Amino acid sequence: MPELPEVEVTRASLARRLLGAQVVAVRLGKPLRWAMGCEPASLAGMRAGDMARRGKYLWLPLAGQDGGVPPPELPRAGGLLLHLGMSGSLNLSDAPGPAGPHDHFDLLTDRGTLRLTDPRRFGAVVWSESLDAEPARKLLARLGAEPFDPALTAHSLHRALRSRRVAIKTALLGGDIVVGAGNIYASEALFLAGIDPRTRCDRIGLMRCDRMLAALRLTLARAIELGGSTLRDFRDAHGVAGAFQAEARVYAREGLACLQCGSTIRRIVQGQRSTFFCPVCQRR
DNA sequence: ATGGGTACCTGTCTGC
DNA sequence: TGCAGACAGGTACCCA
Numbered sequence: 001m002p003e004l005p006e007v008e009v010t011r012a013s014l015a016r017r018l019l020g021a022q023v024v025a026v027r028l029g030k031p032l033r034w035a036m037g038c039e040p041a042s043l044a045g046m047r048a049g050d051m052a053r054r055g056k057y058l059w060l061p062l063a064g065q066d067g068g069v070p071p072p073e074l075p076r077a078g079g080l081l082l083h084l085g086m087s088g089s090l091n092l093s094d095a096p097g098p099a100g101p102h103d104h105f106d107l108l109t110d111r112g113t114l115r116l117t118d119p120r121r122f123g124a125v126v127w128s129e130s131l132d133a134e135p136a137r138k139l140l141a142r143l144g145a146e147p148f149d150p151a152l153t154a155h156s157l158h159r160a161l162r163s164r165r166v167a168i169k170t171a172l173l174g175g176d177i178v179v180g181a182g183n184i185y186a187s188e189a190l191f192l193a194g195i196d197p198r199t200r201c202d203r204i205g206l207m208r209c210d211r212m213l214a215a216l217r218l219t220l221a222r223a224i225e226l227g228g229s230t231l232r233d234f235r236d237a238h239g240v241a242g243a244f245q246a247e248a249r250v251y252a253r254e255g256l257a258c259l260q261c262g263s264t265i266r267r268i269v270q271g272q273r274s275t276f277f278c279p280v281c282q283r284r
Numbered sequence: 285a286t287g288g289g290t291a292c293c294t295g296t297c298t299g300c
Numbered sequence: 301t302g303c304a305g306a307c308a309g310g311t312a313c314c315c316a
Contacts, residue, residue: 120293
């Protein structure tokens with residue numbers, strides 16, 4: 001499910017309410033992608049800091065209670081690195097119902113219960129003493145540039161792409177050059193840039209890198225503005241669905257007319273994932 | 285280093 | 301109706 005816009009919308013809808021919240025207890029459901037890596041009870045009493053995002057990961061800083069005396073063998077500060085996988089969403093509620101079969105993590109706090117619902121369980125909640133400590137460091141190490149980082153330019157993108165021979169769509173999904181675009185927004189951004197998703201990275205010149213970067217930023221920013229895409233079950237932390245899917249120009253539109261030129265949108269498979277594009281508007 | 289494939293897990297939809 | 305198969309928003313890991 002969640003690509004950068006959905007993760008950012010989730011972060012934005014949580015950060016303010018969670019800042020300063022004190023952890024009361026943790027409840028775990030079925031195992032997620034990795035074990036949490038700390039004793040759930042050891043989080044009780046800690047206070048939440050400002051939730052941050054890196055790529056599609058969320059980071060919730062937690063620190064020992066002021067004046068508290070945590071037993072020395074327990075972690076005193078660190079945070080939870082969260083990932084929503086393909087089907088995860090976070091909800092913060094004052095009155096959470098009983099945990100359902102897909103509710104695999106509850107962080108009970110004095111500001112409500114933060115609940116991760118994730119049917120496919122590709123998501124993760126992992127304790128790390130800092131972003132530079134394991135396991136967070138290793139998980140974040142491979143991530144590419146943040147799309148809205150001003151340090152990311154057409155030039156730096158061009159430099160990163162010119163040694164790669166994979167198709168540009170595959171490279172965007174990989175996230176090791178630029179993070180944030182998943183299967184929906186990679187297709188959408190390439191449509192907006194007029195670039196065929198099968199184009200080899202090393203065939204994309206500086207001018208097209210410039211267009212692609214602008215298209216990626218425009219697409220992600222618009223999606224954030226619309227609360228993300230809700231294809232099936234994505235909701236922000238207040239239960240609000242996204243609206244970007246109604247503006248998708250190519251994603252899930254196989255066989256329909258291109259909104260720009262009228263020719264038929266195609267679906268192909270790249271790296272075991274569907275790609276949607278207009279064979280006329282998008283050039284190699 | 286790059287590339288390709290596999291694996292994780294559950295739900296939904298399609299076609300026979 | 302039942303059932304097999306394809307497919308779904310992600311990414312770590314293994315091998316060539």
